[in-house]
Amino acid sequence: MSDAIKTYNSMSELYASFGGKLEQDVDFTIHRNEELYTEVPIKSPLYRTSYYFVLILRKGRGRYIIDDQSYLIRDNIIYFTNPGHVKGFEIDETLQGYIITFSESFLKQYVHENILDEFPFLIAEVAPPSYPDREIFQIFDDLGGQLLQEYQSDSTYKYKVIGCLTVMLLLKIKERFWKAYDPLIEASTSSDITLTFKRNLEAHFRNLLAGKCDRMNQVQDYAQAQYLHPSYFSTVIKYKTGKSVNSWIAEKTIAESKAMLARSSESVQEIAFRLGFKDAAHFSRFFKKHTKLSPLSFRQSLQNL
Template sequence: MSDDSKIKAYNKLSDLYDDENVGQSIVQDTDFTIHRLEIVHDKPVQSPVFRANYFSFVLVKKGKSFYTIDDHKFYTKPNTLYFTNPGHLKSFGIEEVVQGFIITSSEEYLKKYIHTTVFDEFSFLLTEMVPPCYLDDAKFKELYHLAEQILAEQEKKSTLRHKIVSSLFMVFLLKVKEYLLKDDSFKVAYDRDSEIVNQFKKDLESAFRSDTLKNGDLQVSAFAEAQQLHPAYFSTVIKTKTGISANRWIQDKTITEAQALLSKSTTPIKEIAYQLGFKEPTHFSKFFKKYAGVSPNQYRNQ
């Protein structure tokens, strides 16, 4: 696999296309996108290896393509459904122009427009290694029709666009859940590869929703202990399955939560520090500036 230090991470689909020229440039004004594959990829292409910090859902009606997740390579065929989640090393190749849809969404969008506890209802989104699902005509047409409806509403730019699109997207997710849980290869991957990682992500999410979060609660050892695992083994599993260390998962989640609180609330920075488990506000400020590049106060003013 490529040198991780040279691999770029993208927070949204438009960044990938603009930076690496792997498809037609797109304008992205929200954390949710939907595009026809034959429009954004109108010729064969091979992407670089990258890390996407968003969820992707792909419907392949026809054409020839493949995608990689870490060291695994998967091929698509007509009526293929697959999705990928944040954190992995990825790439894709279009060998023959593909007709279908690509839908992307950030975690923040899912929590804001689908549900604050979206991973309780859609725990399959946390599965680390998802093989493609090959659907029969009826099931695929149902998802394809939903994607066409979502795209039509997304392009209207109406005042109720977000509510309508998110409602249709929820139906899409429910259908994906229904189909995946009936797919034998997905069930094997879900049960075997993702137990520890899924639980870690759920525990991490729960920790930040706790009213009594303490600094020790965010130690890797605490999450390992919660699953009755040795910290060294736990860390190896998380790193192996996701490509990111458990400590980095905790740091990134802390930064994400801090940014949300700073930008979407008027809560004093001192109080935010305590909410995120820091013993001293100065420790929080140093931590935030180290990973975000600016102080909490500067970030809020921006």
């Protein structure tokens, strides 16, 4: 796949690429589609995102591209995508509905730490759109309205409420479209490698936090777990997800770090040791490199939300 494909780490970055501007304080957004893309037709370049998308579209025409597949956009469509895919879209008629984005770190901070156990489709690679009947679609449309209302509010518990509503949204997605999904059953060997890596990554961090191991796994450890040469393993992961193994490890480390800083009273040093860092200084440098904030500054910023 082309190196020219850009990766966006937030909805703000994606929208800015089209000349717009969005304010975003937390890794969650919801907007009305008709307010984001007011001039049609629109054809986007191909891109990747490091966050989840949920589109609830009651009206509109066009098509959505994911990897090498193309899907029609029409009335009453629910579209869910995970991070890592190559995406693109063409809008022929103004879309009406909601576009919702959130990151793994948001889910871990405002929902619960083992979110991937309850919702295994969050690591799926194949996610075609659904076209439910009007009655089922209305359930999602109503949830979108509730999420937008809360997102625009000044409530003290704003993001906690949004977290609860997001759980409702994910449960409805699971109930209607992914009830029998098994993330380890995919069509191709490459998908199996990627999904197994994501599962191993999640399991390893769980063991780290439980004190069952004292060092962070590296690329060769994840390759060895699948009996693959590290070079081949790295190539497959990069090709299928658009991110290197080290990027996945770093993002997972930051997601867990943010969750612990937000939800626990442990010191920075204790958190560093639990995540396999040799000392707090190394952890602080790593955290600041990826977030532009020190761990203490990040923790203090949460008190202002």
